[in-house]
Amino acid sequence: MRRALLRLLLVPALVATGLLTAGPASAAGPVRVTDFGANPGELEVYAYRPAGLPAGAPVVVALHGCTQDAAGYALGSGWPELADRWGFTVVLPQQTTANNANRCFTWFEPGDVTRGHGEAASVRSMVAHAVTAYGADPGRVFVSGLSAGGAMSAALLAAHPDVFAAGSVIAGVPVGCAVDLFTAVACTTVSGQRTPEQWAAAVRAAAPAGTTEWPEVSVWHGTDDRTVNPANALDLRDQWTAVHGLSQLPASTTALPAGTTRHRYADADGTVRVTTYTVAGMGHAAPNDPGEGPRQCGRPDRYFAGTVCSSWYDGVSWGLDRPGRAPYRPARL
16 A cells, blocks of 8 residues: 555656657557566566567667656667667566556665565566567666666666666666655755765665676766756766776766767776766756667657667667677777
8 A cells, every 4th residue: 555655646856757658659569568477566568579589689678757658668769779770679667557647667665676576576577588488698688767767777787786787777866865755856856965885885785695796887867957866877877886896087088979978987907887978958858869870769759858869879888789699798998
């Protein structure tokens, strides 16, 4: 009862993402999967698999924002386009209105983000189903999400570092920032004001004891986000660089199109472990770039900003564009 009540009471600060969706999937779009295993979080899931996709392909889990749905997020983010181009499966969890009237993933409730529980456990079941039913590569599973989906993406990376090789947090918040509805509101509006090591401790506490291998993480945020304070991007940077034992000073800085600045944080061997992308002038949105160019993806929609294709940059960083079935390896400077 308490879990359901909290879901119904989410305030506008947590639901102002994805107010319009791109419409229903086409016949060749994502397909509903009804039997994927244990589902304690009572989520739905859709999958997109290019025709003729062989066994051993990677998996990208894409998590929509509040009021969005799986089909709309698939179109806006461009992940199915890239799946057709490069060859991988897209798994699209979908929150239900029975759980949450605004379709927000419950990223702030310990019962939904703790390993083996709630919505996190449901997403884990979806990944396991993709591996067994589709013959996907368990060593190349990735996760990305926007806003509430971004915060859930971060939580999944912390709780399941043995499942996700890398992930992307778009307009999200750090792991452990909130423990209930009220702290969740505070997290979206102000910085958490913790040290990097304090933030890192929250990730370590969520992971299996003894974890030493951590996912590669990218963080996307617009400078004009009025829904989730951009300071959260800095907290996420601090959190994951500390987890990896890195300095909070970037090893490289690159100017990308549409006023986007990329900072890379690498270890002593030059292996990139954390990347931040700051998009000047962008509000609360996932960056996409509709068009037919090789680095473009997505379709126009509210809460998708036509700047750069974040899915393309993440996919390249994760090696999804590499031909064949090479094992995952993080990018190098």
